[in-house]
Amino acid sequence: xxxxxxxxxxxxxxxxxxxxxxxxxxxxxxxxxxxxxxxxxxxxxxxxxxxxxxxxxxxxxxxxxxxxxxxxxxxxxxxxxxxxxxxxxxxxxxxxxxxxxxxxxxxxxxxxxxxxxxxxxxxxxxxxxxxxxxxxxxxxxxxxxxxxxxxxxxxxxxxxxxxxxxxxxxxxxxxxxxxxxxxxxxxxxxxxxxxxxxxxxxxxxxxxxxxxxxxxxxxxxxxxxxxxxxxxxxxxxxxxxxxxxxxxxxxxxxxxxxxxxxxxxxxxxxxxxxxxxxxxxxxxxxxxxxxxxxxxxxxxxxxxxxxxxxxxxxxxxxxxxxxxxxxxxxxxxxxxxxxxxxxxxxxxxxxxxxxxxxxxxxxxxxxxxxxxxxxxxxxxxxxxxxxxxxxxxxxxxxxxxxxxxxxxxxxxxxxxxxxxxxxxxxxxxxxxxxxxxxxxxxxxxxxxxxx
Numbered sequence: 479x480x481x482x483x484x485x486x487x488x489x490x491x492x493x494x495x496x497x498x499x500x501x502x503x504x505x506x507x508x509x510x511x512x513x514x515x516x517x518x519x520x521x522x523x524x525x526x527x528x529x530x531x532x533x534x535x536x537x538x539x540x541x542x543x544x545x546x547x548x549x550x551x552x553x554x555x556x557x558x559x560x561x562x563x564x565x566x567x568x569x570x571x572x573x574x575x576x577x578x579x580x581x582x583x584x585x586x587x588x589x590x591x592x593x594x595x596x597x598x599x600x601x602x603x604x605x606x607x608x609x610x611x612x613x614x615x616x617x618x619x620x621x622x623x624x625x626x627x628x629x630x631x632x633x634x635x636x637x638x639x640x641x642x643x644x645x646x647x648x649x650x651x652x653x654x655x656x657x658x659x660x661x662x663x664x665x666x667x668x669x670x671x672x673x674x675x676x677x678x679x680x681x682x683x684x685x686x687x688x689x690x691x692x693x694x695x696x697x698x699x700x701x702x703x704x705x706x707x708x709x710x711x712x713x714x715x716x717x718x719x720x721x722x723x724x725x726x727x728x729x730x731x732x733x734x735x736x737x738x739x740x741x742x743x744x745x746x747x748x749x750x751x752x753x754x755x756x757x758x759x760x761x762x763x764x765x766x767x768x769x770x771x772x773x774x775x776x777x778x779x780x781x782x783x784x785x786x787x788x789x790x791x792x793x794x795x796x797x798x799x800x801x802x803x804x805x806x807x808x809x810x811x812x813x814x815x816x817x818x819x820x821x822x823x824x825x826x827x828x829x830x831x832x833x834x835x836x837x838x839x840x841x842x843x844x845x846x847x848x849x850x851x852x853x854x855x856x857x858x859x860x861x862x863x864x865x866x867x868x869x870x871x872x873x874x875x876x877x878x879x880x881x882x883x884x885x886x887x888x889x890x891x892x893x894x895x896x897x898x899x900x901x902x903x904x905x906x907x908x909x910x911x912x913x914x915x916x917x918x919x920x921x922x923x924x925x926x927x928x929x
Contacts, residue, residue, distance in 0.1 A: 490589070492730045493908050494672060496719060497543075497596070497683030499536060500691050502739040503527035503884040505698070505712070512713055515720030516886060519734065524926075525886045526894035530738035531901050532836040532849050534880045535783045536613065536688065537570060539737035539901060540597040544681075545577035546905030546921035550839030552577045554598060555846065558781055562844050565770040565795060567781070569614065572599040576841055578920075580905045581606050581679055587914045589678035592671050595638070595664060596683050607677055610667075613639060613685055634670070637663050640686050645693035646873040653693060654707050658714060661686045665718040672725055678912065680730075687715060687736075695876025696742040702875075723888065731911045732888040735904055739882030743875050744855035745820050748865035749780035755868060756814065767863045774798055778811055783878070784858035785846035786811060808832070808847050815850055821869055828853045828880075851880050887911075891928045899926055 503526065510517035519525060531542050531549070533556060541552040549555045553576040558567050568574075575598060581591035582605070590607045593599065597613035602623040610631055615621035615638050622628035640660040644653035661684065668682045690711050697704040723732050753759035758778040761771050772779055774796045776789045788807055791797035799807050818826045827850045837845040852858055857877040859865070883901065885894055892907065902923025909916050910925040918924065 489729075490678065491912055492678045492680075492727075493911050494680040494722070494726055494730050494732050495682070495908065496668070496722060496732065496734045497540075497681075497685075498687050498715065498719075498734060498736050498884065499597070499683060499685045500688035500738055500740050500878065501715075501736040501884050502741070502879070502882040503736075504882055505740075506716075506884060509709075512709055513716040515716045515723065516734075518720070519723070519732070519886045519888055523732075523886065523888040523890055524892040524894045525884075526899070527739075527881070528735070528883045528885045528894070528903070529898065529900040530878075530880050530883050532831050532851060532880070533783050533785060534738035534851075534878045536597050536737055536878075540683075541570075541575045541577070543735070543737055543901045543904050544580050544596065545575070546580070546902050546923050547577045548837055548839065548902070548922050550837035550842035550845060551922075552839075553841035553844070555837075555844070556782060556785060560769070560781065560787070560844060563793070563795070565768075565772070567769055570598060571614065572601060572603070572611065574598075577839075580908060581681060583909060583916065584679045584912065584914060589912070589914070590676065591679040591681065592677045594667060594671065594680075594682035595685060596681060597685065608671070610636070611638075612683055630670070631667060634666050635663055636667050640689045642689055642692075645689065650693060650704050650707065654690075654704070654711065657686050657690050657711060661711070661714060661718070665722075668718075668722060669725065672722060675727060679908070684715065684718075687712075688740075691740045691876045692874045693876065695740055697875070699742045732886075733904070733908060733911070734884070734886040736884040737901065739879035739884075740876055741854040741879045741882075743857045743877040745869045746857050746859050746872055747820075747826055747852070748868055748870060749784065749786070749850075749858055749860045750862055751865045752818070752868045753778055753780060758811065761862075769862060771862065772796070777807060780858075780860040781846070782858065782860040784850035784852060785860070786815070786848040786850070788847045812848055815848065820856060824853065824855070826850070826852055826856045854879060887926075889927075892926045893928050894926060897926065899923075 506516045535556045537557040541554045554570040584591045593609040595612040600611035600615040602609040608627040611621040637660045694704045694708040698708045760775045762773045831849045833845040906925040910927040
């Protein structure tokens, strides 16, 4: 039990959450000799694979993980979302998340929360103890609160994110070095805050794991030239998680989780190029760059990752599909997507999900009509310019997966193996571990704590 806990005379349990963005459970579980700290949590506590959400994209996943509800409630469906009644798009930020965050529930219960580097949290909230926003934040100066905490992070040379552009180089040496440096700074900040022992909930995310996976994952799976560099990076992650675990007071339960899994990328699939090729999508002129350039003959369009929208009359500004033809048109598109094959004859879609199956809530009016959950190897892209071919390749060799996300809890009373858990279960589990009251009906998931 930490000094602060003894001074305040409280026996309320606490939680430290460490996010490992995009880390597949199989990677850690299959190499216990290289990742002994993860192996120790699994042996002494609970661990297993969990499912992500539809779509398994970080900008949608982290709002769902931190609220326990689906995108129909959070209002965030991906890295780029569509304005209702418009062809304008925007990049969702923290204020676009419409559901109650885990740390807000903790704060409302009179407890204290420190939140570091969680994607889709910019600008930083003022109602928590301390926060530095994560992915897509403009920099520490604007992303950290309060001012004293900002100054402390700047003194540590804290970084919001790795320089992903370095991953585009054929030689990954500089990228890997940058990833290690970013990981080191993140660990130093996490360690510093955890060591203060003045919080009830610590919530921090290592985003760099996702970045490394995007550019080195096939090297890992297919014994490429950067395989050892990949393992060495993850050994550093394992060591840091072990050191953070060792530093935690006795009244703190450690939870470690990823927001989605990962797999090797074989083909980029340019969804709007396919829609155009199949006669679903057309543009007002040849110089098209964005969604607003589609014309009145368009029947469907796509946004990343794998989200498909019917160009519906009365909903879209230039909707061409009458309301009475919506169901038939969606069924036709769904069938074509299910039949789509890659260059080697393998199906692109593992399944095609209708919006009613995946989304419900006050913000389901901006939900995509269909979402393709791809088979491993097919990374779905949705740009509006620069891709004449449906199938292509880019600098990345790894992609997100719906399955095989990770969950580790330093408590044997958390049941991961006996059920089929998913991302929505994490928030209620943490609240249960902290003895913070909530209504079961508020969540799409359920606590994994036994009893």
